[in-house]
Amino acid sequence: MARILFIEPFFAGSHKQLLDTLISGIDFEEFGYELLTLPGKKWHWRARTSALYFAEVIPRKHVYEVLFASSVLNMAELIALRPDLMPCRKILYFHENQLIYPVRKQQERDFQYGYNQIISCMVADNIFFNTLFNLTSFLDSIPSFFKLQPDHRPKNLPEMIRPKCKVLYFPISIQNSPISSEVRKTDDTAGLHIVWPHRWEHDKGPDKFFMVIDALIEKGCKFRLSILGEQFQQIPLVFDEKKLQYEASNNCQVLDWGWVNRDRYVDLLSSAHVVVSTSEHEFYGVSMIEATILGCFPLCPWRLSYPEIFPEKCLYRTENQLVKQLKYFCKNPNASRNLSVNLDQFKWISLKSQYEEALLLKKEVNQCSAH
Incomplete structure (x- = not known):
């Protein structure tokens, strides 16, 4: 028994x-x-x-x-x-x-x-x-x-x-995708790939994130974007509005927008450059940790659970700091690959x-x- x-x-x-x-x-x-x-x-x-x-x-x-x-x-x-x-x-x-x-x-x-x-x-x-x-x-x-x-x-x-x-x-316990180094090199040439993988609710700060993306576009930055995460019955209207706006933009290439299956999720995170959080609420941050383990460089607000988990180089205090960091990565996608973050203690x-x-x-x- x-x-x-x-x-x-x-x-x-x-x-x-x-x-x-x-x-x-x-x-x-x-x-x-x-x-x-x-x-x-x-x-x-x-x-x-x-x-x-x-x-x-x-x-x-x-x-x-x-x-x-x-x-x-x-x-x-x-x-x-x-x-x-x-x-x-x-x-x-x-x-x-x-x-x-x-x-x-x-x-x-x-x-x-x-x-x-x-x-x-x-x-x-x-x-x-x-x-x-x-x-x-x-x-x-x-x-x-x-x-x-x-x-x-x-x-x-x-x-x-x-x-x-x-x-x-x-x-x-996420397992790395078998994406080859050649695929990563191709992705590096194609430009910075930014991922936002959170629940589509107000406490995850989607409005702040889209303000950051708008600022990058206004500054002439070119990048690729994946908006992932779980959706519920009431989805903030901003998601539909921004999807139409970014798909019409010459600077932002939308790769994925919405929920994807686990295999696609792992492949995306394994090939992307940067994973971003703009959360107003986070007690842990599974998606941010998973993305980091799979090779993304994390950019997190200096609040909530993030300072406990991520080193200082991954934390920003203001949205302006986040914009500046992403602007730098847009010009130098490979730079994100060289900033390793060890999160073995969470495996x-x-x-x-x-x-x-x-x-x-x-x-x-x-x-x-x-x-």
Whole structure:
């Protein structure tokens, strides 16, 4: 019987990618595992109600020792509904935190999502965050978050939660494309290839990015452009507007615009020169790290999780600095190839043992059994 139970209420994107990496990269033959998921859509409803769903579908007879879930799950609700799971080692993984997740207006912030994550932390035994930025921003924001509560506010929550917290970087397992050096040389001759590979939502800063691209065109720079990333029902209008504008431009050659399959994604990143972020929100940055590992030179804002991950040469403080750097690369595409960035510490091969230890695969644990 399975000794490790993985639960993911939002099985898509990086949430799915993490579990796929763990399950394919660790030998669970001795321990056994079970994976319970819900489709990666309707995020708000997953956060509100998934605990009740999982309480109903988790087997009543089990020998689980470890319960691993993302912070989308209200773990406190699950344990209250299924007290037989209480003796398990309860591990909570934060891809993001709802205390500082950006919203257009403060009054739109739903108190419940952040509250769910806080009470889940109270129940969890181990809490892992994908970056120190994610960890510190969560703990530091708890007191101000509860100021939204009119009275009888809880006290000392950060002090109670902090000892259980640790940074465990998200593991990157992307494989390089078999693109030859000759193809790269051809791409270098064809001009700078800029990639923007992010979710098509306002918090990823598409308006700022397109302002930068407009500035390059106004300065007479010639380059190639790929706008990649996941799209949802409500796509900012600027994407359609800019696609038409750039396709009509003599300076900007649009290569890809929208979602592409994984093989095409890897090929693009393996041949491109520069990958750019203009995000107003980032707790980690999987796409930026993947692109860098595949050979792109990253240009990231000097904020959020980026200073923790990327060296100073990759960071810009203003959009004007970003324009200047891209203008230089437009004139010297090969220059980006000579600026190597080592992100080996974020690869799966470097993090595997840490995840094995986190899942208690290297030590004896007490069984959480129900019969």
